[in-house]
Each structure stands twice: as structure tokens, then as C-alpha cells.
Amino acid sequence: MNRQEFEALCVSPACTLREALQRLDATARGVLLVQGDDGVLQRTVTDGDLRRARLQQTDDETPVANLPAQTPITVGEAAGAGAVLAVMDAHQIDHVPVLNASGCAVDAVFRRELSQRIWLSSPHLGEEEIAFVDEAFKTNWIAPLGPNVDGFERELAAHVGIGHAAALSSGTAALHLGLVLLGVQAGDTVFCSSLTFVASCNPILYCAATPVFIDAEPETWNMSAAALERAFEAARRDGRLPRCVILVNLYGQSADMDALLPICERYGVPVLEDAAESLGGRYKGRSSGTFGRIGVYSFNGNKIITTSGGGMLVADDADLVARARKLSTQARDPAPHYQHSELGFNYRMSNVLAGIGRGQLRVLDQRVAQRRRVFERYRQALIDLPDIHWMPEPEGFQSTRWLTCLTLSGPAARERCKVVIQYLERHSIEARPVWKPMHLQPLYAGAIYFSHAPGEDVSSMLFHHGLCLPSGSNTSEDQQDRVITHLRRALLQSESLRAIA
């Protein structure tokens, strides 16, 4: 419902029953909101109210204020879709006005829109997954090995253009193994992008190593070369270089490899590339995830393609990947009697899930195009609004737009982001803030952090001013329109906060 449609629902207490009936017909929402001059909601008027008035032979010119008294059922602005639905169910109604702290109706929610939640990013299966899964069942390959695992590894490596791949149980497992393969040990330090999901750096703690967090830069939202350079200088001064650098490609977009990789090379420190969010993306023509000594992809349910849960470790170095396969299956020595010389893990991908992955890989390019289309549609539809800045995509970068992200600028931007998320949630639309940086997480309190520039903390700014919108490749145009309409209204409404700021 846009602003005009909402305003058409609002009538004054002097509105007559005849006018109310006409308005109900014209708006076709089944409810009108009666507001006094002060904007406070006095009551609602429904078709039922008018029918009862008619049965009691109330004159058509009677003002709605004279209808039998009623306490309207309402919700507050903080109510989420679940709470709104509970109120509707409890009172057997299909619509509910939303009141602000002053008792003024600022919005209305209708049952119809709550029945179809719009997710940030949900699984989107193709046509072929089921055939691979069927084959696994028919041939009894229901284990963390089998033809689908081998096929998925081969096909993914070919797709991104890298030598070798090992299919694992999750992206997190792949990152953990990556650190182990790069020799990270207790007491080591590891550099890691601060603006990311916690799975990027938790494996550092699994290794009993210490993370040092590196800020983002405004042009890509990924690791800042300036901050990385300062972190390395400080590490050299302390005589304690990191064992590796975890470089994250956020929201489908690669980090600026030409700026970052030479710095790591100069210090002789390998890169573990966390491409969990950027499978299908490219940087200067080359696949995201193929730039580090080791790259990692994720197939969690919310990623661009999914195996319900899974990950992949990739590298050009055949020995590294062979070691990954061994370590991921309990590190058995080649002996018949279960002998182990080193610490292994149970991190291999199931052959059933790899079947889903093979089917998903066949639609990856399609999914990238679909996500990019969702982004472009939002951008075009909201192009007239001030204060919106879409996540940039510099020349030579090809993001998958895994999530459509934006920041707000201007007074009260931070407060407005919260209000927008709350507004969308009330209408059963999932939107989220940008990742909360790791150096702000309680879990990582006290970790060393290098900001983009002294006094310029870019990742914190992006967190406080950033939003992610529903971006799934299966978000229909109708759903996108719902997001656009509500987002536009939420942004316009939150402009009042601007004036207060």
C-alpha cells in the first residue's frame, strides 16, 4: 500500500455513513480509519459497521462519529508480522491499523500480505537436482563419498576455472581446513576482514590463533588496502607476521585483488579467500574465489546456490586439495587397520547433497543474472529517492548481487534504517542490517583492529547505515513490487526523523 492508498483509508469523524460506504467501495480494503484533527485514531469503520447501522435504520447522513462506541484493535510500530497475525487471529479480523507512540495511525497491515513472507534469500531449485539425488538413492551411494561428490568437485572446479576442489560439509568447515592447511597453529595471528559473517573468523579461534581485524573500504565494502598495509607494518614492527590473511568477498562482490594481493605477496603471507558469498562473481574476468592460495565457497540454504548445507575448498595446488580430502575424512593413514598420524575431521560432503549441488551448478549463471536483475529493478524503481546509495560495483568488478545492499545518508540515517527494517518486518518482508563487523562483536572484544584511515571506521559506518533487501533469485516481480512500495513508504515516513535530527 503506497501513501495515497493509505491516506484514502483515513476519514474524519464528520464523514457521513454515505460517504464512508462510497470510500469503502473505492478503496476495497474492508476498513476505514477515523482520525480526529490531532491525527489520533478514534475508531475503525468496516462494512459490518455500516450494515448494522443500516439495519437499525440509521440515517445515511449520520457522521461516523455517532456510530456505537468501539475501541479499535491496533498494534504498535514495533510489532512484527508474527505479532500482527496473532492480534488478527485473536480478534478474527483481517486488517489492523498501526499506531505510533502518539496514537496516530501511521500504517495498516492486511492479512493477505502476511500469508506470503518475502525472504532475504531462500533456496531456488532447478530441474536437475532430483535426478542426481535419485541416482544416489538407486545406487545406494548414501555416504560422504560417491560419484556425485566426485562429479560436483570436477564440475565446480571447471566452472570457476581452478585446478582442484574438495566438497565439504560447510563453508565454515572449508575455512577451518584452509587454516589448518596453511599451517595456522595455536598462538599464531591471522588477519581477517572485519565486515563479514562470523563464520569467516570463528575458525581462527578453532585453531587457538588470534584474529586481527582489517576494515573495509567504501568503494567495494571489502578489505581496505590502506588498513591492510598498516596492519602489516605494525606486525613487522612487532616481529610477528600473520600466518595468513582471510580475504572476504562480500555480498557477491570480490575484494580489490590487484590492490590487496601484492601487499600479502610482499610479506610472503598466503591468502585464504572466503568466497562463500561470491560464487559466480568475477573480478577483471576471473572467477571470484580463485585468487587466494585457497578459496572457499558455501552452499548453505541462503547462498546463491545451495546443497541445503555444504562447502567447497578450491586450489590450483593438487597436493593441498588432496590433503584437504584426507583431513576431512579423519586423516586415515593408508593402512587397513585404521591408523592415524595427524588430527583429522569429519568434514566431507554427503553424496546425496552433492547431487543437489550438481543440479544447482547447472543454473548458477542463471541465478547470478536473476539476482542482478532484482538489484537493478529496486535501483530503478527508487532512483528518485534522496539519501539512498546502492552498494557500489567498480569498473572491472562483476558482483552476483547475492544480496541487494544499500546505505542511507543524511540526518538520522542510523535511526531511519531501524525504522525501515521494522516497517518491512511488520509486512512480513525480511530485511536486515549489513553484517555487524567482527571488531564490534562481544565474542571478539579486545581484538586488534585497523581502520581504513585513522578516525575513519568504514565497516562500522556501513553496519549502522546499511540495509540488505530481499534478493532471492526466486523473488517474483509481484514480491519485488511489494518490497518497493513498502520501502518507499517507510523511507518517506522516516523522513520525519530527519527533521528531528
Ligand SMILES: *Cc1c(COP(=O)(O)O)cnc(C)c1O
Ligand atoms: C555463509 C558464509 C560462511 C559460512 O558458510 P557455511 O556454509 O554456512 O558454513 C562463511 N563466510 C561468509 C562470508 C558467509 O557468508
